[in-house]
Amino acid sequence: MAYVDGFIVAVPKKNLAAYTKLSRLCGKVWREHGALDYREWVADDVKPGKWTSFPRAVKKKPNETVVFAWITYKSRAARDRINARVMADPRLKVLMDASNAPFDAKRMIYGGFASLVKV
Numbered sequence: 001m002a003y004v005d006g007f008i009v010a011v012p013k014k015n016l017a018a019y020t021k022l023s024r025l026c027g028k029v030w031r032e033h034g035a036l037d038y039r040e041w042v043a044d045d046v047k048p049g050k051w052t053s054f055p056r057a058v059k060k061k062p063n064e065t066v067v068f069a070w071i072t073y074k075s076r077a078a079r080d081r082i083n084a085r086v087m088a089d090p091r092l093k094v095l096m097d098a099s100n101a102p103f104d105a106k107r108m109i110y111g112g113f114a115s116l117v118k119v
Contacts, residue, residue, distance in 0.1 A: 002036070002118075003079045006070045007110035010058040013065055015102035016042070022094065022102060023069075029092055030071055033085040037072040058107045067103075079112060 011019045027038035043066040048055040054066045073079035086092065094100050 001075060001115050003073045003076045003115070004070050004113045005073075005079060005083075005110060006068075006113055007108055008054055008058055008066060008068050009103050009105075009108040010055075010060045010064040011042075011067050011103045012061075013063055016065065018102040019067070023067075025091060026095075029086055029089050030082065033089070034078060034082045035071050035073055037070075039071075040067055040069040042067055057109055076112065076114065 023040045027040075030038045043054065046054050046066055048060070054060075054068065058066060060066055071079075073082060095105075098105050
């Protein structure tokens, strides 16, 4: 059964090009290590809600936008195996050093999700 890691993150608009470059690298690395799919989407119609919303969840600042993403795997076991390889991949060292990242990783929201409905 397929498994998905999902995340949202606030990205400063001035860093969007650098973030996109990093995202392309991440997608390549995840796919090379066995992920089935890697997708990232930038906010287009995402308004702050009164109680909760994507912008509120990541504490979006006025000069930022929200990115929504997911990585698909064959299974939870495949995800765990692939993510271990990805985290050890030297090409993603920049992600391990938060001071070089084009976003604030402390405000990233992420998690793993098991399949519920497939139509």
